[in-house]
Amino acid sequence: MFSEFGVCSVAVGEVAVLAPCTLCGSEPDEWFTTTTLYLDRDFLVDQVFWQYAAMFTDRHDARHFVETRYTEPAQLLQLGEERVGLLLPWLDELVVLSIEGPDPRRFYRAQSLLFGVLDVIAPYIKVTEQRMTTTQRATVYPAMPRHRAFIPLRREVRHAAELLREAPEQHWTLEELAHAVHLSPSQLGRLFVQAFGKTPIAYLTMIRAEGMADLLRLTSDPISVIARRLGWTDPEYGARQFRRSVGLSPREYRTVARRGERTPGLSPH
Secondary structure (H helix, E strand, O other), X not given: OEEOOEEOOOOOOEEEEEOOOOXXXXXXXXXXXXXXXXXXXXXHHHXXXXXXXXXXXXXXXXXXXXXXXXXXXXXXXXXXXXXXXXXXXXXXXXXXXXXXXXXXXXXXXXXXXXXXXXXXXXXXXXOOOOOOOHHHHHHHOOOOOOOOOOOOOOHHHHHHHHHXXXXXXXXXXXXXXXXXXXXXXHHHHXXXXXXXXXXXHHHHHHHHHXXXXXXXXXXXXXXXXXXXXXXXXXXXXXXXXXXXXXXXXXHHHHHHHOOOOOOOOEEEO
């Protein structure tokens, strides 16, 4: 498995925890079954508020606590086979309860199953005791979608993300992107982080890394050519950004991707 934690072998009894908009791939990819839990960020903040009630005066304190302590975008948790075995029936039941959408009659059962999963996983999640800088927090902290449809709150933010995906090769600046969607740079940055958990430029880096992975798998073009095609004028810088996002150098990723008959996919979670 490869992601921002680097490259590692995943054994039975281990669980990967990924923040939103975190690239991740696996080889062989058919060995993995993924169950994704979408949790509203305000819901998580509320749970943390009650979990550490003695520490906080209001929910604003809890929000700040979440944003500074739970910052790691990708972790591999070594739970052990017995603990992972506890999760499987709970996750299966959550899937069944979710197939037809939210139902008030199922709310408490779904919540009890979720709390059971969190009770097993939470003690193994790494947290930081160090305050990170505002820029680092904005780049990596896991901001969850607020709407059930899982779309950003503002039309301008959706438009900004579409512009980045449609033209990752363009040399975007925050100012240019903000002008294109008729927002101030500071306002766009704040709203974009709330929606996607990354700054616009960090999101662009993720898109470029995703596109670079596709071209490394599907073409024999030199790495420098691919990097320039994706918008990195300095191929070495592009290679470093790719390694930071994927955990592998472009050359290493190409080798892994071409091993065997099937190639691993790389997608944001």
